[in-house]
Structure formats: C-alpha cells, structure tokens
Amino acid sequence: MPAYICPQDGTRADTTALTWCCPACRGPWDLEFEAAGALSLNSLTGRVNSLWRYEEVLPLSSPTTTLGEGRTPLVPVTGTVSAKLDFLMPTLSFKDRGAVMLAELARRLSPERVVADSSGNAGTAVAAYCARASLPCTVYVPEGTSPKKTEQIRAHGAHLEIVPGDRETTAAAARAAADVPGTFYASHVFNPYFLHGTKTYVYELWEDLGGRLPDAVAVPVGNGTLLLGAALATAELHARGLIDRRPALIAVQAENVSPLAAAFRAGAEDLLPEDLLPEDLLPEDLLRDGPAGPVASTTLAEGIAIPRPPRARAILAAVRESGGTFLTVTEDQIRAAQLDLAARGFYVETTGVACWAAVGGWTDRSVVVPLCGAGLKTGLAG
Incomplete structure (x- = not known):
C-alpha cells in the first residue's frame, strides 16, 4: 500500500486516513509507493x-470517476517549440490530471464531505470529478476569481465559498474546514496523489515522442503541481532506463509575483524571508483594496499568483537538479503572448500563455510548453 511521508521530518501516515498534512509540521505530504x-x-x-x-x-x-482525461495532442508550433494542448481536457485545464486522482481516492475513502481551495481551475476540476464520484463538495475561491470559473464550479453542483481576501487567505479558510472530522481535503498542493496525476503529462510526451523527451520542458509555476509532477516522471523514466537523460525543467513565473524566481536567483533553498524579498515582491505590494478588504492583484496570470507556495523547497530543488532555470514574464508579454497564440489558432487563458511568452522564441533547443487552460475561462487580457 502507498503511504504518506513528510519530506521534512519523516512522519508517516496511512493513505486510508483523512490526514491532509503532516501532524508534526503541518507541511504537505509526499507519497511512498512502488x-x-x-x-x-x-x-x-x-x-x-x-x-x-x-x-x-x-x-x-x-x-x-474518469472522464476520459489525458492523451492531449502535442502540436509543433515552431521548428523547436511544441505545445501540449491540455486545455482540451474535460474541464478545460491540465488540473484534471490530478483532480481525477483526488476524487478517486476520496470515493474509496467515503468521507462525509470534500473541500478544496483554488484560484479557479483546480476548483472546477475537483467539482467536476466529485460530481462524477457523487461526492458532496465545497470549493473555496478568492474574491476576484473569474466569473466563468465560479459559474463552472456551481454548474457541477459544488457549493462555492467566495473568501474575502487573497489566495493565501482562501487556502487558510479551506484548511480550517479540512480539520473538521470526516472531511477529505482535495488539495492540489498538499495531497501528493495530485502530483502523481500531473506526472502523466510527461509520460504522454515520452510516448508521443517515441520514447524520448525534448531538451527542455517549460511549465508555469505557482504552487508547482505540474512542475513537481514532471520531475517525478522524468526521475521515474530515467531510473527505469526508459530515457538516457533528463530534460531541463524551465519554471516560468509572472514577474509581478515571482517569489520562487527570486529565491532561485539568490541561490536559496527555500523562499526568501519577507524582509529580503525584492521591493516589488513585498506582501503590501501584492495586495490592493477590494470591497471586502485586501485582495490579490498585480498579474493577469492569476493561476500562478502564489506568494508563499508550501512546496517551495521541492520546486527549487527539482529545477536545480534538472539543470533548469526560472524565467519571468511581464504583463505586457502575457498580453502579447495570448494574442500571438490566438493568431496561430490557440485561444488560451492568461496563465496558460506564460510559457509561450517566456520560450516561444527559442531556436537553439527543443522545448514543450503546456497550453494548460482554455481562453474561455478568462477571456482576453485587458
């Protein structure tokens, strides 16, 4: 049987228990299985x-609980850059890869309720797969979440909790609800089953490319669930002798919310203390006044606007071990990339265009970018 294990202190727990985090340090679990x-x-x-x-x-x-997720097309866009069309998933984003794992696990555990928190796409995916599994579901989202995404969550029958404040406040509200006995926390950040779903992204690349991988895999990074899944897959493929080298992982963040990029450039193993962050990353600069208090602002790429990702150490280590790097993109680059992709036939949401903005002009090595959310989820950038 797989087991939860804390990467920080080695605490273990049975995966049949509704234990959403390490009880000793309150950090996210990894998964130990063969x-x-x-x-x-x-x-x-x-x-x-x-x-x-x-x-x-x-x-x-x-x-x-499957909805037929996965096996999305891999399409050449330039001579060296290909795009994986994960916006063609059942709920129109790559989050289906992990959400189906969480819903299937929850179905087997038969909790009284399921809760999740999200800036949108993970919430819509969890809502859909909980509907498929006939599980009662509540999704917490920050105010300012795209109305198209909240409409989708409600349409799947989930109860929607709109939290005044930013993404961090929303996560705190969901975690408080997750502590209620009988609750399964379908967290795409804390539950490692989600990462073992997202790793199938790279297994599909490996299959579609005839048993090899590109020189680099670029992914947008907020909480890092796609990047960490990619790191799992490349490590597994390499360990089994199915690839002879591991591709560089290129982590892309919005310049306006880039705490991981700042830590990487500083040579740090974890997020920088707040008093050492660049001025444009200070918490007061990540907020604006909303009708019910401060809310997250600063970037069109709402899906990766995460100031303090819980798996920061693992993300930074994975990028370094792969020989990769962090790149950041400006708001103007995000706007231009969305229009450029649309002109090529791909209508992608603002978070999903970040990697194209960062590496779309590469000509010296092969790279795959994920188009990981449909443009219909957010519309065109203003």
Missing part, C-alpha cells in the same frame, strides 16, 4: 486512451 511493474512503449498498444494507460506507475488503478 510501481506495479515495468512499462514500455510496446506494452501501451491497445490500452485505454486516457492517462490511466500508465497504470503501472500510478498509485491508483481501475477508476470509476
């Missing part, structure tokens, strides 16, 4: 056309 068997390109022939085709390396199997 793959069920060998995986090869030949073994994939004739399998189900979803992410569940990689069953040997997943901590759950034989799902009933």
Whole structure:
C-alpha cells in the first residue's frame, strides 16, 4: 500500500486516513509507493486512451470517476517549440490530471464531505470529478476569481465559498474546514496523489515522442503541481532506463509575483524571508483594496499568483537538479503572448500563455510548453 511521508521530518501516515498534512509540521505530504511493474512503449498498444494507460506507475488503478482525461495532442508550433494542448481536457485545464486522482481516492475513502481551495481551475476540476464520484463538495475561491470559473464550479453542483481576501487567505479558510472530522481535503498542493496525476503529462510526451523527451520542458509555476509532477516522471523514466537523460525543467513565473524566481536567483533553498524579498515582491505590494478588504492583484496570470507556495523547497530543488532555470514574464508579454497564440489558432487563458511568452522564441533547443487552460475561462487580457 502507498503511504504518506513528510519530506521534512519523516512522519508517516496511512493513505486510508483523512490526514491532509503532516501532524508534526503541518507541511504537505509526499507519497511512498512502488510501481506495479515495468512499462514500455510496446506494452501501451491497445490500452485505454486516457492517462490511466500508465497504470503501472500510478498509485491508483481501475477508476470509476474518469472522464476520459489525458492523451492531449502535442502540436509543433515552431521548428523547436511544441505545445501540449491540455486545455482540451474535460474541464478545460491540465488540473484534471490530478483532480481525477483526488476524487478517486476520496470515493474509496467515503468521507462525509470534500473541500478544496483554488484560484479557479483546480476548483472546477475537483467539482467536476466529485460530481462524477457523487461526492458532496465545497470549493473555496478568492474574491476576484473569474466569473466563468465560479459559474463552472456551481454548474457541477459544488457549493462555492467566495473568501474575502487573497489566495493565501482562501487556502487558510479551506484548511480550517479540512480539520473538521470526516472531511477529505482535495488539495492540489498538499495531497501528493495530485502530483502523481500531473506526472502523466510527461509520460504522454515520452510516448508521443517515441520514447524520448525534448531538451527542455517549460511549465508555469505557482504552487508547482505540474512542475513537481514532471520531475517525478522524468526521475521515474530515467531510473527505469526508459530515457538516457533528463530534460531541463524551465519554471516560468509572472514577474509581478515571482517569489520562487527570486529565491532561485539568490541561490536559496527555500523562499526568501519577507524582509529580503525584492521591493516589488513585498506582501503590501501584492495586495490592493477590494470591497471586502485586501485582495490579490498585480498579474493577469492569476493561476500562478502564489506568494508563499508550501512546496517551495521541492520546486527549487527539482529545477536545480534538472539543470533548469526560472524565467519571468511581464504583463505586457502575457498580453502579447495570448494574442500571438490566438493568431496561430490557440485561444488560451492568461496563465496558460506564460510559457509561450517566456520560450516561444527559442531556436537553439527543443522545448514543450503546456497550453494548460482554455481562453474561455478568462477571456482576453485587458
């Protein structure tokens, strides 16, 4: 059986318990489990056309909550840059990869309720998969979340809690609710099952490219769930001899909310103390006055506007170990990238265009960018 393990102090817990964080340090769990068997390109022939085709390396199997997620197209955009169209997922974002794992786990545990927190896409995905699993679900979102996303959450039958304040305040409200007995916290940040869902992104790249990976994989990073999933997959593929080298992980943040990039450039292993942050990253500069108090501001890329990601140490380590780096993009670059992609036929939300803004002009090495959310979720940038 898989087991939860705290990467900070080694505390362990059974995955059948509704224990959403390490009780000693309140940090996120990692997952300890052994793959069920060998995986090869030949073994994939004739399998189900979803992410569940990689069953040997997943901590759950034989799902009933699936909506057919995964196996999104990989499309060349330039001579060296290809795009993975994860906005074609059932709920129109890559978050379906992890949300299906959380909902399937929750279904097996039969909690009294499921709670989640999100700036939008993870919430819509958890709401949809909980609906598929017939689980009662409450999703906490910060005020200012795209009305199109909150409409989608409600449409799936979830109860919506709009929290006055920023993304951090919203997470705190959800975690307080998660402490109520009988609650499953479907956290895309704290629960490692989510990361083992997002790692299928790289398994699909490996399969579509005939058993290899590009020189670099670029991903937008807020809480780092896609990047950490990619790091898991590249490590697993390399350990099994299925790739001879690991690609560089290129982490992209909005320049206006880039605490991880600041830490990386400072050579730090964790987030910088607030008094050492660059002036434009100080907490007071990440807020603006809203009708019910201060709310998050500063970037069009709302999905990665995370000032204090709980898995910061793991994200920084993964990028360094891969030989990758952090890049940041301005608001003008985000606007221009969204229009440029639309002119090429791809209508992508503002968070999802960040990687194209950062590496779309690369010509010296092959790189894949995720188009990870549909433009219909936010509309065109102002």
